[in-house]
Amino acid sequence: MHAKPLDREVRRTLTAVPVAVEEHGKATEPGQLPPGSEGPGGSARRIAELEREVWELRRANETLKSYVSKALELDITPRRRDDHLTAAAVPSSRRVLSPVAAPAAAVEFRVLGSIEAYVDGRLVDLGAPKQRAALALLVSQVGQPVSVDMLVEALWDGRPPQSAITSLHAYIANLRRALEPHRAPRTPATVLCTRGRSYLLDSRAVEVDAHRFGESATAGWQALDRGDPQRALHAFEAGLALWRGEAYAEVSAARHVTPAAVRLEELRLSMIEGRCATLIAVGNHELAVPELAAFTQAHPLREYGCELLSLALYRAGRQANALSVLRAHQKRMVEDLGISPSPALQHLELEILRQAPELRAPGRVQ
Known part of the structure; x- marks a missing residue:
């Protein structure tokens, strides 16, 4: 559908309206004399005629506004002579209607x-x-x-x-x-x-995608805090699935990007630990064991990963392996860094040795 050319008289009225209104002020009803205009017949009649013209011009302007509004609703954009694209060639979602229009593309x-x-x-x-x-x-x-x-x-x-x-x-x-x-x-x-x-x-x-990843991490930890491991597992897996390699691979070493890349990598490692903790919480320790074994081998100094692997091994009926993991980690910390393992790891070792009831696996959640 194509818009009809605007009537030449309407174009003239558009130019005349601002001038007439500025000269004569607020328009009155057609033929009505404004207050204070009573006087010699010629002046009064002339003012009345001018006011009548202004009224007609205002009506014409309102008609034109209505026409343009309907044209936009019908996806019609009047074409200027110097346009190189027809209105039909420019999707309505791409047209710039104002300097603060919505972005051109998602x-x-x-x-x-x-x-x-x-x-x-x-x-x-x-x-x-x-x-x-x-x-x-x-x-x-x-x-x-x-x-x-x-x-x-x-x-x-x-x-x-x-x-x-x-x-x-x-x-x-x-x-x-x-x-x-x-x-x-x-x-x-x-x-x-x-x-x-x-x-x-x-x-x-x-x-x-980095923003969505952060939102998934937050949702996962909040679900764990609420005691909803299944929802937490879903959030963690959705976030980790977004990763394809090193964050900001092209410029990860650039001074202005390194902080963002490091933060995202640290959050990714925490989410892997969170996911494995959730697997253990829902009774899937057999699945958690191989994943945590690979994780602790790649990141041997992360104590929470070591703690989770030991717990998963214990719940899988592998008490000796669980103790072996804890003691190998303790040796590494002392020899490489000169520090003792965290109180949490020391406590877990004691709990495994005495086979504390608190370490037993909960019923498996399907």
Whole structure:
């Protein structure tokens, strides 16, 4: 459906309305004389005529507003002569209706591994390694401006060439085209925005898997605190399933990204321990044993993992193995670090030796 051209007289009225209203003030009913206009017949009649014109112009303006409102509801965008795209070629969800319009695309970033971006559910090409690294830096600071100087320093390890700024601008332009493929030319970016001499990923326009991972961790621990291990297990597994490799793989060693990468890795290890603790809580200690064995081998200094492995072994009927794990850990701590194991591990060893009833496995939850 195409919008009919606006009547030439209506165009004239749109221009005339502000002038007439400004000159004559508030319009009255057609033919009604405003207060104080009684006087010589000519002046009064002229004022009445002008007011009548203003009234008609206001009615025409209201009619036009109604027409435009209906046109927008019908997904019709009047086309200017210099437009290169028809209204039908631009989906209504992509049109910029105001400077503060909603973002042009639903963008999802995945950083729990190498950087990936999905626009409307489709994987997009993020270009060359430095361009991908620039995006990873921006994603690590979602909602916060990242200065040009910071980006240049990180991308070129503090030794930028003379062309660094030009190259960075090209990377940003390429990323904007990839992240907002439907954005009209010369319209403001709504995903990767400019803020002075900085760039910013608008947190309202994007989703990040690292944020969902953190939410899953919180939900899991809260469910455990409420005594709901099945819900906790579901939350932990959903969060861990998001991981594909090292977080922010392209720039994990960059000074401005390292804190975020380290925090996420520590949270991942804690979630693995939480998941195994939940498996033990629901009676699936046979499944927890091999996972904890691999985990403690990869992270031998994490005492909670050692504690969980010993408990799982004991509940699986392997008391000797449980004690062996605790004593091997104690030896490692003393020889490598010169410290004693934690009170929790010492207490667990004593409880295993006396076969404390508190260590018995609960009934298996299906």
